[in-house]
Amino acid sequence: MKYNAPLFRILMILAFLLPGTVHSQTAASKMNQFVSGLMAKMTVQEKIGQLNLVVGGEATTGSVVSTGVEEKIKQGKVGGIFSVSSPQRIRSIQELAVQQSRLKIPIIFGMDVIHGYRTIFPIPLGLAASWDMQRIEQSARIAAQEATADGLNWTFSPMVDISRDPRWGRISEGSGEDPFLGSAIAAAMVKGYQGKDLSADNTLLACVKHFALYGAAEAGRDYHSVDMSRIKMFNDYLPPYKAAIDAGVGTVMSSFNDVDGIPASANKWLLTDLLRKQWGFKGMVVSDYTSVNEMIDHGLGDLKQVSALAVKAGLDMDMVGEGFLTTLEASLKEGKITMADIDRACRMVLEAKYKLGLFEDPFRYCNEQRAASEIFSATHRKVARETAARSFVLLKNQGVLPLAKKGSIALVGPLADAKENMVGTWSVSADVSKATSLLTGLKEVAGSGVNVRYAKGANVTEDSALEARTSVFGKPWQRDPRHPDTLIAEAVRLALQSDIVVAAMGELAEFTGEASSRTDLNLPNSQKKLLDALMATGKPVVMVLFSGRPLTIVEEDKKLPAILNVWFGGSEAGYAISDVLFGDVNPSGKLPVTFPRNVGQIPIYYSYKNTGRPLVGDEFQKFRSNYLDVSNTPLYPFGYGLSYTKFDYSPVSLSKASLKGAEKLIARVTVTNSGKFAGEEVVQLYIRDIIASNTRPLKELKGFKKILLQPGESKEVSFEITTDLLKFYDHNLRYNWEPGEFTVFIGTNSRDNQSANFTWSR
Ligand code: BGC
Secondary structure (H helix, E strand, C coil): CCCCHHHHHHHHHHHCCCCCHHHHHHHHHHHHHHHHHHHHHHHHHHHHHEEEEEECCCCCCCCCCCCHHHHHHCCCCCEECCCCHHHHCCCCCCHHHHCCCCCCCCHHHHEECCCCCCEEEHHHHHHCCCCCHHHHHHHHHHHHHHHHCCCCCCCCCCCCCCCCCCCCCHHHHHCCCCCCHHHHHHHHHHHHHCCCCCCCCCCCCCCEEECCCCCCHHCCCCCCCCCCHHHHHHHHCCCCHHHHHCCCCCCCEECCEECCEEHHHCCHHHHHHHHHHHHCCCCECCCCCCCCHHHHCCCCCHHHHHHHHHHHHHHCEECCCCCCHHHHHHHHHCCCHHHHHHHHHHHHHHHHHHCCCCCCCCCCCCCCCHHHHHHHHHHHHHHHHHHHHHEEEEEEECCCCCCCCCCCEEEECCCCCHHHHHHHCCCCCCHHHHHCCHHHHHHHCCCCCCEEEECCCCCCCHHHHHHHHHHCCCCCCCCCCCCHHHHHHHHHHHHHCCEEEEEEEECCCHHHHCCCCCCCCCCCHHHHHHHHHHHHCCCEHHHHHHHCCCCCCCHHHCCCCCCCCCCCCCCCHHHHHHHHCCCCCCCCCCCCCCCCCCCHHHCCCCCEECCCCCCCCCCCCCCCCCCCCCCCCCEEEECCEEECEEECCCCEEEECEEEEEECCEEEEEEEEEECCCCEEEEEEEEECCCCCCCEEEECEEEEEECCCCCCCCCEEEEEEEHHHHHHHHHHCCCECCCEEEEEEECCCCCCEEEEEEEECCC
């Protein structure tokens, strides 16, 4: 090319004005050049080999497992491996690829690092309950630090599926029901994992999943069909995936379910039109575990057919099923797919490896020293403990909590001395032997002035078949062989000798998570019986509720003076729960999902629409939208959570009551801590679009701030509202705001808040 002075000058000016852009353009073109050069040397078989992701060991969630992996690596038939860890093991596998395969292309190593690696943080639903984006980002940062120290470079997280159905076991893995909160968390997780530089040795390539709508499986049954209007998708279910893309997530996982009649893994509208063309995603799309093969059962054809459909739709990497590996070449010869389809997919995989710096140094993540010092460190455990304590939600407290550090405590319940249960679902890399039980934590935090004694009181459930079904990952669970009456009698004796009872109850970790859907969300009968017997002693009973989903605890809410919902808080949960019980940490978690009164109310969520026959007030009314047998209201609303202190809210004040065009509205409240404890409060902002061209929710979360207030302290909290916050997708899928009248609500949860009205014109 000839030297072109004016063009050169323009480029220089651009480089000055937009240094990031020009730099990343050069980085992108360098990558392009490198990948094109490599692909020019690759045979069709080698390109297809890159699309093959095999499982190496610890976790399998489907019926197929990978075989003959070593030989395949040497033949260039493996692009990635997951569920293998440790620098030594990864180094030896990587050596096979970069020393014994023809083109020496390094392998990418993935793992389900979902809520921590070895230092386990609360389950994602619990993390969401902290409403603390800094802590959530930090949890992902620590997970990345530990996972990369153990040789990994790719995580199948964040899981951002909105779910409004607590029957679905995987609701525990996401951020709950709300797209605004879910989007903020999606972005925070991606930033935490990927950091600023993906090629650094302590950052992890993230994978947003499960694209898309997996959390809306019919009847809450896992892997079930999803049928949803586009308007609901775009307004309520898609935003968190989009937020992850906007935050720069490197990879996307397609989901098991169908979307509009086509399984996600072969859904061209989803994987190409929406994801790549509309949203501008430039990374790699991986299938979920054998989700390509599963399209045979979805009824889309044989393995060859479904694999061809998948690659044509925009899927790049095939997890475990090897449909790509075994059929794409034939489909190419038969003209069912094109070379361009394979090239695109191969390029995406190679680019991911390039961005991780694997071509520069395939052993970048294999540093034994880091593995020895950076995993499960005291600092990480301290952060996990603090984060867990801030994820717990105080559901009820009639003056019983916090506990005094004196006297005697009867700690009872099937989950009181169950350290293996603390880490929760999807913690494949956890060392459960290092988790802390509540019994250990309580004794240590209480100190020598408190007499803490323990009795089991009951098994989690008397349904041994249910219990057996929940041990897929082999988490040990020891059923107590004694007769239920003997267990209860022992606990009652202990209660009678103590000042107060702490009852550790709820779900087993594996009652939740993948393939753990349930239709009965009450406490199991064995635990209910124990609670009744404890209540009958007349001693105050505090329930510490372990849960991976909203449970229907109407009776317990009526009977008990205090309930602390602790999710599954991770490796340090035993300490964190004790910190909160004794008031060393004031609880500040808020529910990221509505707690129903019974399963019949599901789906129940705060941002519902009015209907043409809304119920006014709480009493049943004939020919109004309500139930004969249960109120419309939830047991605990979205955003709900108590504190040991009391927060008073002033009325909402608005900078203006009527606005125009690009103006900004400032909505303010003053929050006062009128209690005796310092405490954190999540101040929540909701907006209602009163009149619009489409039916609109009664309230939508549009902002939140977590603030710390000392006793007696007041703080003004302000939110800036622009028309961006008023936008929604209408029935033509136009994303816009409509002039008119709105209500803004600010308060402590989605139900209890102050409001003010404003109008906005064009
Ligand atoms: C799950 C994914 C997970 C994958 C790999 C699947 O069964 O749906 O969330 O990342 O297995 O373990």
